[in-house]
Amino acid sequence: METDAGVTSPMKADPAPPVDGDPAPWVDIEWHHPWLAPYQVPGQRITQACASGTPLWQALNQCASAPVQFVPQSDLPVGTAYEAFIAQTGQCPTREGLHDFFNGLCWIHFPATKRRLNQLQSAHIAADGVRPVRGPVRDALTVFDENAAFLNAPDALWKALQAKQWPDLFGCLHPLWAQSQLVLFGHALLEKLTQPRKPMTAHVYRVAPDARSMADIDAWVAQDLRSEHLATKPFAHLPVLGVPGWWPANAKAGFYHDATVFRPPRRPRGAPQ
Numbered sequence: 211m212e213t214d215a216g217v218t219s220p221m222k223a224d225p226a227p228p229v230d231g232d233p234a235p236w237v238d239i240e241w242h243h244p245w246l247a248p249y250q251v252p253g254q255r256i257t258q259a260c261a262s263g264t265p266l267w268q269a270l271n272q273c274a275s276a277p278v279q280f281v282p283q284s285d286l287p288v289g290t291a292y293e294a295f296i297a298q299t300g301q302c303p304t305r306e307g308l309h310d311f312f313n314g315l316c317w318i319h320f321p322a323t324k325r326r327l328n329q330l331q332s333a334h335i336a337a338d339g340v341r342p343v344r345g346p347v348r349d350a351l352t353v354f355d356e357n358a359a360f361l362n363a364p365d366a367l368w369k370a371l372q373a374k375q376w377p378d379l380f381g382c383l384h385p386l387w388a389q390s391q392l393v394l395f396g397h398a399l400l401e402k403l404t405q406p407r408k409p410m411t412a413h414v415y416r417v418a419p420d421a422r423s424m425a426d427i428d429a430w431v432a433q434d435l436r437s438e439h440l441a442t443k444p445f446a447h448l449p450v451l452g453v454p455g456w457w458p459a460n461a462k463a464g465f466y467h468d469a470t471v472f473r474p475p476r477r478p479r480g481a482p483q
Contacts, residue, residue, distance in 0.1 A: 235308045236261045239404055244456045245394045246403075248424060249315045256311065267304040270314040277321040278302040280314060297332035308404060312397035319424055320395060322432035327355055330437055350440035356398035359412035359448065360427050363390035368416055371446045376472040380452060380460075387454045393427060394450070406451060408459075409471050413445035 236257035241250045252274040259269035267280040279301050286295055286303040296302050302317065304310045317324045334348050361368070367386040370379040394400055394412060402410055421430040449471050451457040459465055466472050 235311070239308075243403070243406070244453075245392075245400070245450065248319060248393055249312075249400075252318055253311075253315055256314070260306075260311075266306050266311055266314070270304065270311075270318075274318045276302075276314070276317040277325055278317055280304045291332075291335050293328055293331040294335050296328050308401045309397065312400040315400075316395060316397050320428045320431070322428045323395070323435070326432040326435045327351060330435065330440075331355075334437070346441045347437045350443060351437075353413050353445070354415070354435075354440065355396065357396035357413045358445070359392055359394045359396065359399070359414050359450070360417045360421075360431060361390065361392050361414045361446075361448075362417050362419060362421060362427075363392075368446070371414065371448060374447070374473065374475040376466050380454065380466050384454060391422060392448075392453055393424070399450070403450065406457070408451050408468070409449060410451065411447050411449050411471075414448045415445060 239246070239253070239257060241247075241254060246253070255273040256266075256269045259273060260266055264272070265282065267282050270276070270280040277300075278296060281301045281303055283303045283305045285301065286292060292303060302314070304314065331348070331351050334345075334351070338345070338348075361371075363371075364386050367379065367383055367390055370383055392414075394403070396412065399410070399412055415431070417427055417434075418430050421427045452460055452466060452472065454460065
């Protein structure tokens with residue numbers, strides 16, 4: 211499925227996980243990238259343990275604290291919804307591989323937000339069951355969990371991002387990026403960015419101006435998340451490698467002129483061509 215920002219949605223089947231103790235996924239993480247900086251310290255401890263043969267679920271429990279206990283994927287009973295199991299047991303089934311590694315890091319760094327997401331997800335499952343096609347709220351919850359980023363920014367920057375006014379966002383408003391903070395939250399997005407490509411796009415959720423630290427962002431987002439609000443799709447789309455200072459190539463002339471990535475806003479229905 212394609213987003214209107216031109217990238218593949220995270221709601222696709224996950225790749226087959228590597229076998230326990232396979233060091234391949236862990237040695238390829240380039241922690242110097244700016245989007246990984248908030249996760250680097252515990253992330254490196256966990257990956258070092260995994261590269262030495264420790265199962266991921268065990269390394270997550272040993273190397274950092276989280277509001278859930280990580281357990282092997284095999285602990286999830288057949289026929290039980292993943293989100294419901296977490297809500298009922300306080301245990302998070304974990305597969306080997308980068309996808310669940312980054313999910314674990316998000317539980318560690320954003321415990322209140324992840325708990326709130328799980329509450330909303332499990333409540334909708336309890337009310338509606340697991341359906342072949344998600345409704346608008348569960349769809350928004352999944353997008354948030356897998357692909358969200360949190361932005362603290364001046365009004366002018368946020369409005370330009372919402373409107374996809376790319377020349378202004380990365381041109382005349384460029385100095386405002388120094389007053390802004392972007393933190394990636396979606397674990398599928400973090401996983402994809404271990405192999406960065408220009409079209410990779412975040413669903414950006416704006417946070418309050420006074421939410422600056424990771425703990426402040428976590429507390430603010432957790433209290434702000436509501437099903438009715440998420441159903442309105444309160445996201446702006448941002449190709450992550452376009453963030454000034456995050457990718458060397460975006461300093462080159464023409465980087466932002468790629469309309470396959472930095473797409474113009476959609477015309478309203480009935481608007482003149």
